[in-house]
Amino acid sequence: MTNLAAAVTSFVGRRHEIGQVRARLATSRLVTLTGAGGVGKTRLAVEAAAGARRAFPDGVWFVDLAALTEDGRVASAVAGALAIRDQSARPALDRVTEFLAHREALIVLDNCEHVLDACAVLADAVLRRAAGTRVLATSRQSLGIDGEHVLPVAPLPVPPGHAIPLTQLCRVESVALLADRAAAVAPDFAVTADNSEAVARLCARLEGIPLAIELAATRLRTLSIDQLLQRLEDRFALLSVGSRIAAPRQRTLRAMVDWSYGLCAPAEQRLWARLSVFTGGFDLDAAEAVCSGDGLDRAAILDLVDQLATQSLVTRRGARFGMLETIREYGLSRLAEFGEHDSLRHRHRAYYLDLAVRGERHWCGPGQEDTLARVRAEHGNLRAAFEDFLTDPAGADPALTLAAALRWHWSADGLISEGREWLERALALPAPDGRARADALWVGAWVPLLQGEQETSRQRLAECRRVAAAIGDPVPAAHAASQSGTANLFRGDMPAAIADFRAAVDALEAAGETAGVLHAQFQLAITLTHCGEHERAAAIARRAIDVGEARGEHLSQSYARWVLAFDTWRRGDPDRAGRLVLSALQLQAGFRDAVGAGLMIETSAWIAGSAGRPQRAAQLLGTAHSIWRSIGTHVGVFGPPLGVHHDRCVAAATRALRPAGYRTAFDEGVRPTVEDAIRYALHQPPAATPEPTAGEPGLTRREQQIAGLVADGLSNRAIAQRLVLSTRTVDGHVQNLLAKLGFSSRSQVAAWVARLPESG
Secondary structure, eight states, X not given: OBOOOSOSOOOOSOHHHHHXXXXXXXXXXXXXXXXXXXXXXXXXXXXXXXXTGGGOTTOEEEEEOXXXXXXXXXXXXXXXXXXXXXXXXXXXXXXXXXXXXXXXXXXXXXXXXXXXXXXXXHHHHHHHHOTTXXXXXXXXXXXXXXXXXXXXXXXXXXXXXXXXXXXXXXXXXXXXXXXXXXXXXXXXXXXXXXXXXXXXXXHHHTTTOHHHHHHHHHGGGTSOHHHHXXXXXXXXXXXXXXXXXXXXXXXXXXXXXXXXXXXXXXXXXXXXXXXXXXXXXXXXXXXXXXXXXXXXXXXXXXXXXXXXXXXXXSEEETXXXXXXXXXXXXXXXXXXXXXXXXHHHHHHHHHHHHHHHHHHHTOSSTTHHHHHHHHHHTHHHHHHHHXXXXXXXXXXXXXXXXXXXXXXXXXXXXXXXXXXXXXXXXXXXXXXXXXXXXXXXXXHHHHHXXXXXXXXXXXXXXXXXXXXXXXXXXXXXXXXXXXXXXXXXXXTOHXXXXXXXXXXXXXXXHHTOHHHHHHHHHHHHHHHHHTTOHHHXXXXXXXXXXXXXXXXXXXXXXXXXXXXXXXXXXXXXHHHHHHHHHHHHHHHTTSOOHHHHHHHHHHHHHHHHHTTOHHHHHHHHHHHHHHHHHHTOOGGGGOHHHHHHHHHXXXXXXXXXXXXXXHHHXXXXXXXXXXXXXXXXXXXXXOOOOOOOSSOOOOOHHHHHHHHHHHTTOOHXXXXXXXXXXXXXXXXXXXXXXXXXXXXSHHHHHHHHHHSOOOX
């Protein structure tokens, strides 16, 4: 496995350094690439790691630490990148080292400098406890621990101070990078005998810093090399007068970013500064909501983001945008100069609080998978908003609301431990009794309950009931009753659980809390099945399924289908039970819910065993075991009867296959991720790693639109008028689509559009 995506643009040069890194990884278990910001540490690390994948059979894993704001999140970030299911109460560092203990893997820790101590602790723990794992780190300074091998990353070589032949000049890596990036925005650009001296001087003045070269290349769309060089030399001269004692990054890279900032229009400068408030990227909706107003019209945000992307100041990946950390840090300094830091921070946290609340409010309906995907993508921004609330004397209620509103994110995305941390920090704030605190208490009781801490759960439920009574709100008390039922079910006190669930269902139905009703109903149904009340159990499960189908809800419906499958199996119909549990798993495939998938795959194993298929039963027991192991629990935690059925299935399959045959089949079923486990249980092949495709230019929707207008014969000015954009923006889009298509003229674009199949 690997999570190294196509995260970087085409890689130019550094072949010697790549060889150095790979050679050091062969002999050293911790290699740290050090150097100034923008020097290319990340790209070098990704390229070297990608080339070394065959040496690490258990995967190469990339962990971007740039979005973290505190040391305590480093181990959790690594656990998330490794897809370790976050459901146990143990420290994240212990879960990471246990996961890696018997694996041969490479972990790439990127941007360590602002969480250096935590990275050092984590790397040291991995070196001591996971003998087969190696670490490749990037940082502005070394981690400073035993066993570390430091490889400084220097800027790219620059041309010598004297003239050299053109062919030799083009092989200098800084020149090659400039030529490659310039061709992307100005397809006619080439290093020639006429401009070679200016190119050599430009690369030398930029000191071979890759980011500076790339930013300079974006200006070759409108400036000649000589014009670029003249402006740059003026700017460097100004900076050198006042900043001789500044850090190297501020003497070089900041000069380049200062210059790039100065060439932006005032509205672009203002948006650049405002976009820096986002952590871990943003989408267009967020940019429009948070950054518009006070001089930036909402309708102009798309055009301005396009402009910043054209200038390589904003990066784009799918529907999301981001900033290099260097660019973002610069923007934050400008935001403070504008006097907008506090106001933008407040807008940012209000937007993400609303995002979480809306997701929770509309959870019980269509689009649950999309809601979770959006929340996952915005996790860094949600964390930043939460941290901001924690530091605000008036932030207790919104912090409580945010932590509780994300409860489906915590459970269905396998982030139980992080959710518990958020809830406990919010509950520790001084806050008056209110709905926010009451909700956080019952959600905060549910999390330790899943981790087997009954007493903590009991105390919080009691406090929730007290607060609900004090404010006269029956809804939190109804949720507390449901959680009390869960606690009794897990303990095996079925009569008490039935009473709690019935009370909860009645109260939640009266309050219109459909998601809570469905959650309580499937648990009531499984409890009734354990008590032998099959008809009532099946009726309740079917009612929950009907509501889920009518509303387009999937997660709770999958649990209700699992209960109906379990009840059908207990009544002696394994064939129908098998079909039902597969339908439940098909709904689960859109989530990362380890508990749900584990329960359903366990039940599939029991059904297979009772149907005379011990081989399949043993395989599925292995699949379920791999899930339980990943989250540090077992099926018996969810009620004693389930543990009994598990033990009986294991015994029967072992008798049928003999111990050696059982172990072989069991091992065949083990799968590394919940997603792979579900696919295996559904008789689906493993998900293939998508290969990059040739021939698909990857145009954005805006570029496709502009390509069609170019084919219709419109000039850039006419296109700008048609689409209500600036001519400058259209110029950038046309240059981008020419580069992506590999064309040099508008007539080639027209011919390409004519060959496209008609749509609609």
